[in-house]
Amino acid sequence: MPLSPQALVDELVARVDALPRDTWSRVIVDGAAPTKPGGLADALVEPLRALGRPVLRVSAGDFLRPASVRLEFGRHDPDSFRDSWLDVGGLTREVLDPLEPGGSGRVLPSLWNAETDRASRADYVVLGAGGVLLLDGTLLLDKWLPAELTVHLWLSPGALERQVPDEERWTLPAYAGYEPHADVTVRYDHPARPALVGPV
Template sequence: MKVVPLTRDALVAEVVARIDALPRDRHARVVVDGADATEPGALADALVDPLRALGRPVLRVSARDFLRPASVRLEHGRTDPDSYRDSWVDTGGLLREVLDPLEPGGSGEVLPSLWNAETDRASRVGYARLGEGGVLLLDGTLLLDKWLPFELSVHLWLSDAALARRTPPELAWTLPAYGGYEPAPDLLVRYDHPTRPALVRTVAGD
């Protein structure tokens, strides 16, 4: 294992290069996964413009727009870490409305948002079509042990100490949900210090 320190800009460039190396004759489903404290959506957002500059159509989707209704999500209370880990995200909805349509031969028609958790109602947004060679950028937390299909997965890793330190007090109840979560992403990024990330290379030439 080799740990390669990077700047934030270098990390963005590395991920963009990995994505652009994916075949252009099919859609690329990319996930940026990490604890809420890592703000995975911020890294996913930073990838959009560089990819578009390379001629890649991009569609941004967030798992927070695919939460289950409150009656299901909060069945065991508002601060249950097991529910937070296993049943908050509507993985069936993500598959049906986002990931499966981007399979080879799929329609390419994606629903960017399924549920508005603030209003606890369906989002009522229209479908968006992702063009040929397009990239889906999905961000979320605890997504890489749910058998979801991706062409490239990025995980922002925090040490236990950094996770506890950077998690707001009102979300401290979520910390047990990350216990034992050990995904095997395509790109593993040490993210204890967001301005000084480090890429973990596990394969020679990776």
């Protein structure tokens, strides 16, 4: 089902708002870097707040492992990029687990600054009742991260190869065989004409 970018935002906002309001909702927006999953996650913030939903934005890029661990096999190792760059334990412990039913709602929005290779020193925040966590990142949906709604921005192999910048082409093998099962899959070869896959 082809959509305009705004219609895609409206569709996702409706799906998120249909989630129960008596607990928190964890929403993951996943896609290869060229799809800019963070941009789509950002576009959901204000419409959800307008519906009375508290919203917290978190990026998986703020939960990378220290360089000494992340780059153990070099800066351009696609297997490490896929399997061990992300601090899955830290992201789960500090962001996702506190939003389980009966959890504290107390979330650490960032853990590590990859540019400075130091702890981010962020303060904990409390997500209000009925709140929505919007988490964006790449290669997230094969890591058993708990979520109430998952969205995958799908690129065909050809589109991925065309759109990845030259300096990031070393990451291409990391996407081979990555076919996550998401609640919502969006064909994103042409961002101006996204299309929902499967029943609406």
